[in-house]
Amino acid sequence: MHMNTITARQQEILTFIQQTVEQKGYPPSLREIAGHFGMVGTRGAFKHVAALIRKGHLRKGPGARALEVISQSQTARAVQSKSAGRAIPILGRVAAGQPILAEENLLGHLTVDPSLVRGREAFLLKVKGKSMRDAGILDGDLVLVKRQADADSGEIVVAMVEGEATVKRLIKKRGSLILQPENPDFDPIVITEKDASFQILGKVVSLIRPVV
Known part of the structure; x- marks a missing residue:
């Protein structure tokens, strides 16, 4: 068994992106993410999305709205090596x-x-x-x-x-x-x-x- 770890807010944003894709057929913009979570400006949304991409939960393609949610089976991995955790x-x-x-x-x-x-x-x-x-x-x-x-x-x-x-x-x-x-x-x-x-x-x- 492997574990994936993200912060609680990152999980909320990932869920929001998944729900938007299911409802509209395309992911939300950074401005829409920021607005949904009451953030001032898009900087916070950008940092969370960048973290989700870095951790393997999202994939960025060309274009402003080109975000793809990666399935958990594709991202299964250990949280941290014991020497570092x-x-x-x-x-x-x-x-x-x-x-x-x-x-x-x-x-x-x-x-x-x-x-x-x-x-x-x-x-x-x-x-x-x-x-x-x-x-x-x-x-x-x-x-x-x-x-x-x-x-x-x-x-x-x-x-x-x-x-x-x-x-x-x-x-x-x-x-x-x-x-x-x-x-x-x-x-x-x-x-x-x-x-x-x-x-x-x-x-x-x-x-x-x-x-x-």
Whole structure:
């Protein structure tokens, strides 16, 4: 089994490009990508697209809109050689009342690019379910999580709710917190003062998809 790794934002942009090609028959322009994600100017979109090309997820052809999404089977490769990477624990679940790295939750370790977490405590969580499908996070994916107790509105987090960890987009609105799924089949989770067990465990900084 091999692993491909890209950041959470790069996965969102890749998904947007795929969806646009499916709907319109051609990829979005850099301006359209920037507009869709609320970026000021096209520089940020260009950098993300360039990274996706460099990592083998997109192929650039002649012309302004000549972007081709490369299938995962074409891009299967190891994340990093062990000599250059950092071993991160893989968790199958996180439950309340246990240390995050409890032995019964541990599935193994994976070596990743250390620049993704920059010395911070981190873990990988195996995603279960389809609630983040439209953000490009699928059942069975691994999300790389940087440990932190808070995050900005709009960021994707791993949070503890009712005794279990969940991956959702954090929305801060008028003093309340909302855990927003990226799939219309799922309802948002509104956090109230009564939810004493609620806790942000960390921010999702990258996505790793197993490719068999």
